[in-house]
Amino acid sequence: MARLRARLAAAAERDGVLDIAYRIVDSPVGSLLVAATEQGLVRVAYAREDHDAVLQHLADKISPRILHAPDRLDAAAHELDEYFAGTRRDFDIPLDWRLSAGFRSTVLHHLQEIGYGRTASYAAVAALVGNPRAVRAVGTACATNPLPVVVPCHRVVRSDGGMGGYLGGAEAKHFLLALEAAA
The missing domain is CATH 1.10.10.10 (Winged helix-like DNA-binding domain superfamily/Winged helix DNA-binding domain)
Known part of the structure; x- marks a missing residue:
């Protein structure tokens, strides 16, 4: 199943039909959903926010073309890991600010x-x-x-x-x- 998901994510990325990629990151404050567009990180969500509801909100506000594509979020996950390890003070990943105005x-x-x-x-x-x-x-x-x-x-x-x-x-x-x- 994991290989199928990876192939699907790669094909969607290749064909330009992946507008929002997401993954779940384990952290000391619980699981965090991180989602990104081509512009950058667009959403970080705590489990208490209901990850399914967050994904639905992203589908409604940005695009329904959302896929679990963890590789696209490797940099964000790495920076979050460094932050929680106490070795990172600032984040360098690009941000997509479209959900705030x-x-x-x-x-x-x-x-x-x-x-x-x-x-x-x-x-x-x-x-x-x-x-x-x-x-x-x-x-x-x-x-x-x-x-x-x-x-x-x-x-x-x-x-x-x-x-x-x-x-x-x-x-x-x-x-x-x-x-x-x-x-």
Whole structure:
């Protein structure tokens, strides 16, 4: 079955009918679905998001031509492995930003400015993007981040020092912050 899937993925890639490739990556925060288009990584999803629902959303928003094609995501999987091993601080893989737009996209693009091992409050991020009153909108942007871990929304915390919410759950956010603090 694995050989058949590999042949199917190779044929789809060769014939130009593979718009989104995906694979599942095991990590210390659970299984992550990673998906990419020709432009780059388009989605990272925690298991709690329901991987089947995420794939359906990608089919609805981008293209129904989705295939489990793990080889196309080797670089992303390798960078995630390095990150979780504590040997990578920044991701170099190209990103496809099409699942975020407007103010949310602006916020997500600025999250890279929060350095590894550091945090910033939702209010500080709102000020960083030039709209200091948009604290809740920053929270919404983080909550709908299509590229968690890679785009570090886990580094955004509450002004009172509390963790705040996280798409991957409180345990995952705590783990990521502890991982980065240990470096």
